[in-house]
Amino acid sequence: MSDVQTLDRPQAAQSGGMLPSVYEVRTRRRELVDCVTLEMVPLEGAPLSFAPGQFTMLYVHGIGEIAVSISGNPGNGEALVQTVRSVGAVSKAVCGLAEGERLGVRGPLGVPWPVEQAFGKHLMVVAGGLGLAPTRPIIYWALANRDLLKSISIVYGTRSPDQILYAPQLLGWSSTQGLEVGITVDRAGEDWTGRVGVVTELIAPMLQDPAETVAMLCGPEIMMRFAADALADAGVSQDDVYLSLERNMKCGIGWCGHCQLGPHLLCRDGPVFAYPAVRDLMTVWEL
Ligand SMILES: Cc1cc2nc3c(=O)[nH]c(=O)nc-3n(C[C@H](O)[C@H](O)[C@H](O)COP(=O)(O)OP(=O)(O)OC[C@H]3O[C@@H](n4cnc5c(N)ncnc54)[C@H](O)[C@@H]3O)c2cc1C
Numbered sequence: 001m002s003d004v005q006t007l008d009r010p011q012a013a014q015s016g017g018m019l020p021s022v023y024e025v026r027t028r029r030r031e032l033v034d035c036v037t038l039e040m041v042p043l044e045g046a047p048l049s050f051a052p053g054q055f056t057m058l059y060v061h062g063i064g065e066i067a068v069s070i071s072g073n074p075g076n077g078e079a080l081v082q083t084v085r086s087v088g089a090v091s092k093a094v095c096g097l098a099e100g101e102r103l104g105v106r107g108p109l110g111v112p113w114p115v116e117q118a119f120g121k122h123l124m125v126v127a128g129g130l131g132l133a134p135t136r137p138i139i140y141w142a143l144a145n146r147d148l149l150k151s152i153s154i155v156y157g158t159r160s161p162d163q164i165l166y167a168p169q170l171l172g173w174s175s176t177q178g179l180e181v182g183i184t185v186d187r188a189g190e191d192w193t194g195r196v197g198v199v200t201e202l203i204a205p206m207l208q209d210p211a212e213t214v215a216m217l218c219g220p221e222i223m224m225r226f227a228a229d230a231l232a233d234a235g236v237s238q239d240d241v242y243l244s245l246e247r248n249m250k251c252g253i254g255w256c257g258h259c260q261l262g263p264h265l266l267c268r269d270g271p272v273f274a275y276p277a278v279r280d281l282m283t284v285w286e287l
């Protein structure tokens with residue numbers, strides 16, 4: 001708890017503070033049966049600029065507030081883009097917002113993906129389920145900076161074909177030169193002609209030069225652990241593996257301790273971490 005007691009509160013306040021800005025939903029797009037993507041614009045001022053991997057706290061008046069990753073293009077500051085799955089009271093309320101309705105936004109918050117670590121190397125993004133939302137800004141960034149990277153690959157796994165997030169976009173990326181996309185599902189009907197199996201099976205075949213690869217992972221924690229193991233087995237240094245973690249968040253700025261994981265406050269020190277910094281903590285049940 002010592003980290004919590006030594007917080008620099010004025011600095012935290014500058015990085016978003018506790019006061020939400022009012023945004024309006026400009027467009028609402030259904031992605032999956034339980035997921036929507038909202039494009040939101042502030043009532044005053046320019047939309048926030050952000051780095052891939054950062055998140056905001058979204059507040060629905062009278063219901064509550066949740067942390068949501070920014071899933072838009074960091075190079076396109078027209079609107080704040082976020083994809084939300086309806087699982088509980090607040091996320092259901094966010095998903096239920098109609099175009100023109102308002103909500104509160106705090107942020108951007110959190111430590112971004114260290115995309116600069118991939119300069120001159122192969123970049124592999126490994127995402128599971130909704131984990132494609134926090135990693136999509138990396139892909140936008142990588143496509144805009146292709147000259148700085150040796151190659152880009154996306155390894156994506158989800159439960160079933162109807163749970164493939166951003167499916168049209170994945171299809172478009174798969175025909176983009178210099179970008180390899182591998183998709184697998186846990187189970188599928190006979191009409192699915194794609195791959196069935198776990199995401200980790202795709203990692204080794206898609207690696208070009210493990211010693212020169214930086215990997216960024218987001219999805220269920222069990223998937224990320226197995227993916228990190230598969231990368232290590234194939235020869236990727238664990239220091240070159242980064243992942244994004246989720247814990248229940250309240251303040252989002254390092255004040256309340258709700259998101260503590262061992263010595264880390266995920267909202268302040270994460271959500272993106274180098275794998276060695278959290279590897280042992282991830283194996284402790286219910287930490
Ligand atoms: C850094 C960070 C980024 C996040 N980014 C996103 C994002 O981009 N999109 C998004 O939809 N959510 C995201 N979340 C999760 C989000 O903050 C909420 O935890 C989630 O929406 C549930 O909140 P709730 O209040 O609606 O439900 P709660 O009342 O908290 O939970 C209702 C039930 O759903 C279960 N549940 C909670 N979270 C999930 C989940 N993610 N998947 C399945 N079941 C769950 C709970 O165990 C509980 O049983 C992120 C969380 C963090 C910390």
Ligand code: FES
Pocket residue numbers: 248249250251252253254255256257258259260265266267268
């Ligand atoms: S310390 Fe409050 S949510 Fe992280």
